[in-house]
Amino acid sequence: MSVRATPVDIDHLNPQRLIPVERLKQLNTRSNRAGLLQLAGHLAVMGVSGGLWLTQMGSHSWIALPALVVYGASLATMFAALHECVHRTAFASPRLNDAVAWWAGLLSFYNSTFYRRYHKWHHRYTQIPGKDPELEDAKPQNGRDYLLELSGIPWWIGKVKGYFRLASGQLQGYPYIPESARVEVIRSVRWQLAVYSLGILLSILSGYPGFVLGWLLPLAVGQPILRFILLAEHTGCSQDEDPLTNTRTTLTLWPIRFLMWNMPYHAEHHLYPSIPFHALAKAHEYLQPYLAHLEPGYLRVHQRVVGHFLA
Template sequence: MSAPATHEGPQVLFRKARVTRHDEKVFLAKLVLAAALTAVAGYLALQPHPVTAVLGMLLLGAMYTHMVELQHQCLHHSAFRSPRAHRLAGVPLGLPLLVSYSHYRVRHLQHHRYLGTPQDSEFFGFDTRAPLRWKLLLRGLLDYPRVALVLKDVARSFSGRWSYDMGQIAERRRREIMAEYRLLGVLVASLAAVCLAGHPDLVLRLWLLPLLVAVPLHFLVELPEHILCETETTDVLRNTRSIRGSALSTWFTNGNNLHVEHHAAMVVPINRLRERHAEAEHFAVHVEHSYAAFFRTVAATARRNGKQAKARKEREDHR
């Protein structure tokens, strides 16, 4: 993280702020809205009319993605005034996408600490330092093999053999992570039991098919954070991207579009990041007006890198 501002730099971008009663109410309102939309989506997904059912499953997938972004705020303890409340809310928010809150939190806080260094490693394993190619994007977009990795962690947790592979963590934290993976295992087993009881359609419509939507959608939400930014500097004004976005995209991503602002002061409640965006626009290197502009840049870069790689291969073949 770059140094706090002088009179010539940002004045509020790096300023810390505690969670207030109002911030807590805002986050609780987000939870209520997410629960309501998920209930509506589930109802629609179970309807006999195909178009209605598909719309419901698409909305469910979108809400499962949105829940992980709400979970992200809980990771930083910037949603509630009570630290304990964050895990109570964060664990269920990650269940549909099979995300362990405590495991995600440990890895994600390390990401904040080591961003711009070789030690950086995000929980969701897309490597933003690799050359941007269509193949790499497709692999990240269709990261369904992550489910197999989760199931492996579930098995290791039930046997007590789970261990953290990115450094040292407290034994208490390890026990919390194993407990959450066991919970995920119970959830998966329960879904399998529902199928065996003769109701596979419920699992298909309410989880499996929405999951197929949620995985790539989550990837698209997370992709802008650091891709095509400077990867060998710890200055958040150069290694992170913000997108102004609309009110809808800011709500859906839970402020993930304001990522420079978030990395500059990660404990600031998400709902208060917008007031810092003017400084991010002025001082940060990578700021986009919209997601559409960002994805156009990504597509152009992947296309150019693909052509260059093809040209290099042709030159090598002619030698």
């Protein structure tokens, strides 16, 4: 669905050796400082936009709706912080990675303890039918499926069902969760549901729908934005083991790269998952000529996706 930006013969390349060894060592350097600055910036966007939304929503101010959109997007894209942390590349400290991953998952309605195992298999079996767990959620095959996917409705349904299955100890159908990790996953999911339950209880007792207005509604607004971004990562790419062809990089605006922790450099990430988010742009300089799917923006990707339905 997309074409190589620069024609390079990749048939005999070893994708993992495209970056010189010494340079790769430099790019692999993890940094607490870089991670904390990124996290602080993300939380600042969330705090300012959320504050504007909650204080202006009843005043008919023109700023309320844009603030809601930005706040919702910043909540949903905490998924990107979780993603980076489950790779343990956001920070040099493993404990900091794990702590931030859990709280980022709480904000974005993901569970980091489960997702770490799920995502490990996604990287191991990227785009391999029957093995990659991401392919269990079918890609849109027509316009109706496409709009439904962007709405986030299937995601919400899947999340609610998945949480209650995990919380009740029903781990059948999750081959990526080893026996040794089952207790940890179940406990983590139960704690997360307990925090949500506490938020609901406090909203009821206070008479103010803070749980809905401060989290549920904004996240529902932000989810279509996240779906729009994530749909571009592998849709229309090859279903094989070649990381140069089974994943797409999308060149996009800085605000999106910022809130997504540089995840739009997605082919680079799959080629070298050990490279931290803050070094992916530098890795792109080496890898760009070899990428089969490189697009100048998300609108271009979605034009191709929709064009495929209409063809």
